[in-house]
Amino acid sequence: MTPRVVVTAAAAGLLGELRDKHGPLMFHQSGGCCDGSSPMCYPDGDFIVGDHDVLLGVLDTEEDGVPVWISGPQFQAWKHTQLVIDVVPGRGGGFSLEAPEGKRFLSRGRAFSADENAELNASPVITGADYERGERPPDRAPVVSAAADACPVPAGRAEAVKR
Template identity: 75%
Template sequence: MVARVLITAAAAALLNQLQERHGPVMFHQSGGCCDGSSPMCYPDGEFIVGDRDVLLGVLDVGPDGVPVWISGPQFEAWKHTQLIIDVVPGRGGGFSLEAPEGMRFLSRGRVFTEAENAQLHTAGLITGADYARGARPAGRAPVVAEAADACPVPAGAPGISGAGGPRAPVIS
């Protein structure tokens, strides 16, 4: 089964550090406004998940994994996109746990193929209401070495290649 969300090894390493300091954590993919559309990292339970929020997956980081949520309306706009949570130097969102670390989480994206969309459609979704009733995903979302491993950019794509070679497009 294709995962709706992945995390890079560098982002997973930072997430492990944050879990050591703060205990279990979660992500909520921000929909904009003050913090752009960054994945916001909170101590688990400090951000109230709404009944219509959608669980994109549970990242395979830490003993309990890290759930990644998105609002229902935003999911409808992004349901065709796999999110890859990555990390770069810079100041994170004001409310996100990585803000004081000199790093910031960001979302990169890859559009699902038609076959992947069909597979995901049959798999169904877990909403906040389902989660409150005990629904959980069957497995965990994997860690990838680099964002480009999950989301390769064709060589020579305008405005995307840089000193480090091809990079996955940034959503936030």
């Protein structure tokens, strides 16, 4: 199945460092306000997941994985887009664990193809209430080498970017 979320190798590396300091982790894709629309990283369980929040996937970065959540209404706006969690230099969101590290997590996106959308629409999502009852995704979300591996520049645009 096409994953709704992937993580870059650089972001996975930072998650490993943060896990060593803070224990198991989780993400919640922020919907705006103070920290924009950043993926916010917390110690697992420190952010209360709502019954209608949607699990985008569990990142394959540690033994238990890192769950990635998004609010139900925000999922409706983003459901056609694969979330790519990357890391860049800079100051992270004030509440996110990477803030003191001189790096920040960044959400990138790739629109799903029509076939991918059809595949994903045929599968139910896991909500916070489902997760509380023990439902888990069948597969882990993969680590990609770099954001460009998940979000390649379209062929026509690649030449324009080189100029």
